Amino acid sequence: MSLLKLFCDVDDFCQYWKAGEAKKLSSKSGQRVGEPGLSESEIMTIVIHFHQSGYREFKDYYIEYVQVHLQREFPQLVSYTRLVTLMQRVVVLLWAYAQARCGSCSGIAFVDSTALRVCTNRRINRHKVFAGLAARGQCSLGWFYGFKLHLVINEYGEVLAFTLTPGNVDDRKPVPKLVKNLFGKLVGDKGYLSQPLLATLLQHGLHLITGIRAKMKNRLMLMSDKLLLRKRYIIETINDQLKNQSQIEHSRHRSPVNFVVNVVAGLIAYMWEPKKPAINWSTRDAKALASLP
Secondary structure (H helix, E strand, C coil), X not given: XXXXXXXXXXXXXXXXHHHCCHHHHCCCCCCECCCCCCEHHHHHHHXXXXXXXXXXXXXXXXXXXXXXXXXXXXXXXXXXXXXXXHHHHHHHHHHHHHHHCCCCCCCEEEEEEEEEEEECHHHHHHCCCCCCCXXXXXXXXXXXXXXEEEEEEECCCCEEXXXXXXXXXXXXXXXXXXXXXXXXXXXXXXXXXXXXXXHHHHHCCEEEECCCCCCCCCCCCCHHHHHHHHCCHHHHHHHHHHHHCCCCCCCCCCCHHHHHHHHHHHHHHHHCCCCCCCCCCCHHHHHHHCCCC
């Protein structure tokens, strides 16, 4: 995807935001935020493009690539330190833009959470940047200190909904709000096993499918549901891609706002990917899915 196409789409959204919701939140939305400086559209384009560039650190990307090769595209470039400050002003716009880029429900959705560590476990007591915000949590790889990114995707790899919570929040807690506009089947791991959650989702026309724990009594399950459980790898693949390619997890953050900017910009960069991880249904799979109510 070209940088120009990304900027045009971001700028169009900023203009829409300026004409509507931005009037309630900020009287400066869409205007120059530095003198001289970059517009909010330009700041958003730069932070999103970083996650598409292959660079591992934003500072190297900005100094070695943007300031050297993109002077014509961004004639009002500022210093790296100034840009880090300006990034804090686009966090609401980035979040809203990511929500606008979410895909549509196909009747099959997958839910999962992934840990976002903000420091190693040995540095927890000395870590001050996220004091009162981050929390200790547990995932499949053990204990961590930071946040959780909760994702809902469809079978085509498109993000349907997302949110951030402290690391100690139960995976099931944000689900009702995340899936309020979805229908059909929702597939999760054993961490989402809950009769109250199942009943709540059923009231809204959504059937929750999870595996069972080792000591639980076995239960009958439709073949189509078993098939969907086996396809749950798709959301785990996306979580790995967000961390390893989009660089949404690292321990170099200097403020909570810049942490959110980095995570959301990484999500948007993934949303722009032309080829996303998707489920390839075989003929046998298609026949099994034909039994879906």
